[in-house]
Amino acid sequence: MIPKRLLSLLLLALLVFPAYLGISAGGNRYKVAACDWMMLKRQKLGSFKLMHELGGDGVEMDMGGLGVRDTFDNKFHHRHFRKLFRETADSLGVLVPSVAMSGFYGQSFLTHHNYKALVEDCLSTMRVMDSKVAYLPLGGIKEDWTKPGPARDELVKRLHVAGVMAEADGLVIGIRTPLDAKENIRLLKEIDSPGIKIYYSFQTALDNHRDIISELKTLGKDRICQIHASNTDGVTLDRDTALDMPKIKETLDKMGWSGWLVVERSRDVKEVRNVKKNFGTNIRYLKEVFQK
Numbered sequence: 001m002i003p004k005r006l007l008s009l010l011l012l013a014l015l016v017f018p019a020y021l022g023i024s025a026g027g028n029r030y031k032v033a034a035c036d037w038m039m040l041k042r043q044k045l046g047s048f049k050l051m052h053e054l055g056g057d058g059v060e061m062d063m064g065g066l067g068v069r070d071t072f073d074n075k076f077h078h079r080h081f082r083k084l085f086r087e088t089a090d091s092l093g094v095l096v097p098s099v100a101m102s103g104f105y106g107q108s109f110l111t112h113h114n115y116k117a118l119v120e121d122c123l124s125t126m127r128v129m130d131s132k133v134a135y136l137p138l139g140g141i142k143e144d145w146t147k148p149g150p151a152r153d154e155l156v157k158r159l160h161v162a163g164v165m166a167e168a169d170g171l172v173i174g175i176r177t178p179l180d181a182k183e184n185i186r187l188l189k190e191i192d193s194p195g196i197k198i199y200y201s202f203q204t205a206l207d208n209h210r211d212i213i214s215e216l217k218t219l220g221k222d223r224i225c226q227i228h229a230s231n232t233d234g235v236t237l238d239r240d241t242a243l244d245m246p247k248i249k250e251t252l253d254k255m256g257w258s259g260w261l262v263v264e265r266s267r268d269v270k271e272v273r274n275v276k277k278n279f280g281t282n283i284r285y286l287k288e289v290f291q292k
Contacts, residue, residue, distance in 0.1 A: 030252075030290040033058035033097055034263040034279050043075050045085065048094045054276065056283045058095035060135065060262045061085075063122055066103025070114045076125045086128055097260040098174070098226055099126045100135035110141045110155050119162045123169055133226045133260075134166065134173045135199050146179060156190045163193025174199030174225040180210055181218035188223060197225035203232050203265060206242055213244075213251050221257035229286060230266035236278060237266045238285040245289045261286055 033056055041047035042062045051059050064073035075081040089096060101122055109115060122134050143151035159175065166173045176199045177184060184198050198219060205212045216224070229248075231240055252258075263286070267278040 028057075028291045029258040030249075030286075031057040031095075031097070031260050032263070032283050032286045032290070033060050033095075033260055034283060035060045035062070035100065035102075037062045037100070037102055038264055038267075039275050039279055040273070045088050048089050048092050050275070050279075051094050052092040054280045054283050055287070056094075056279075058097045058260065059089075060098045060100055061096050061125075061129065061131075062100045062102050063125060064103075066101075066107050066118075068107075070117070072101070072103060072118065072121055074121060074125065076128060077121075082128045089129065096129040096131045098133040098135050098262070099129065099131050102135075102137065103140075105137050105139045107140045108142060109136065109138055109158065110143060110145060110151060115158055116161065116165075119165055119173070123166060123171060126171055127169065132171055133199070134171065135176070135226070136162075136173050137176045138178075139176070146183070152190075156187070159191045159196050160193050163191060163195030165195070167193060167195035171195070172197050172225045176201055176204065176228070178204060178208065180208070181215040184219065185223065198223050199226050199228065200224050201228040201264075202230060202243060202248075203228065206231055212248060216248070216251050216255065216257075221252075221255045224257060224259075226260050226262060228264045229261035230263045230282065233265050233267045233272060234269050235266070236268055236281040236285070237263075238281060240266060245286070249290050261290060 034051065036042050036044065036047040036059050039047060039050060041050060043064050047059050047061070064075065066072055076085070099122055101118065112118065126134060141155070145151040145155045162173055172195060174197050177187065179187060188196065188198070200216070200219065202212055205215055230237060231243060237243065237245065263279060263282045266282050268274065271277060
C-alpha cells in the first residue's frame with residue numbers, strides 16, 4: 001500500500017508537471033484558431049458557429065475597421081453586443097485567444113493621435129472575451145522606424161506606454177514587425193515592457209527569405225506570445241512546401257513553447273473566397289500535426 005503522503009505527492013506531480021510543460025491538464029499544448037476578418041466574418045457572431053463547424057479551437061477577433069476614424073468600428077461599444085458575443089462563444093465552446101487591431105495594417109500606430117484610446121478600447125474588448133493577447137501589426141507606418149532616429153524613438157515610446165497599459169491588466173500586446181529575430185530582440189529591449197512581445201508570422205519570415213526554425217530558436221519561447229501559422233495566399237498549408245510544419249512543431253516542442261497557432265491566410269489562390277475549404281483544410285492540417 002502506498003503511504004498517504006507519497007500518494008499526495010504523486011497526485012500533485014501529475015497536476016503540476018503538465019502545467020510546467022505549458023500543457024493544461026486534459027488539454028493540448030497547441031490550440032488552433034483563425035482570423036475572423038480573413039474568414040469574411042469580422043466581428044460577426046457567425047464566426048463562432050463557423051469555427052465550431054470547422055473543428056477549430058478559437059477565433060482571433062478583430063476590433064473592426066479604423067479608416068480615418070478616431071475609434072475602431074467596434075460592436076463592443078454597445079453592452080448588448082458584449083453580452084451577445086460572449087454568450088454565443090461560450091455556448092459553442094469557441095475561445096477568443098486574441099483580439100486584433102488590424103486597422104493598423106493601413107493606419108499608422110506611429111502617428112495616430114488617438115493611439116492610447118485605441119489601445120484601451122482593445123484591452124476593454126479583451127477583458128469581455130477573456131482574451132490574453134492583442135495583435136498589433138505595424139504595417140501602416142510610412143516612416144522608416146527600423147533604424148535609429150526620431151521615428152523609432154517615438155514608436156518605442158508609444159509601445160512602452162501600450163505595454164504598461166496591457167501589463168496592468170495581466171495582458172500582452174503582440175507586435176508584428178518586418179524585423180529579423182535579432183532586431184526584434186533589440187526592439188523589445190528598447191521598449192522595456194513585459195506587456196509587449198512578438199506576434200510571430202511565418203509569412204513575414206518567408207517573404208523576407210528567413211529561416212523560420214532559426215528565428216524561432218533565436219527569439220526563444222518567452223518572447224513569442226502567439227503565432228500566425230500560415231503563408232501568403234497560394235496553396236493551403238497541407239500543400240505548402242515552404243513550410244515544414246512537423247519540423248516547426250519539433251522545434252517549438254524543444255523550446256518548451258505552447259500556445260495558439262492562428263491561421264491568417266494560406267488560401268488556395270484559385271478559390272480565395274471558398275472560406276470553408278481553405279480554413280477547414282488549414283485547421284485540419286494544423287491539428288493533425290500539432291495535436292497528435
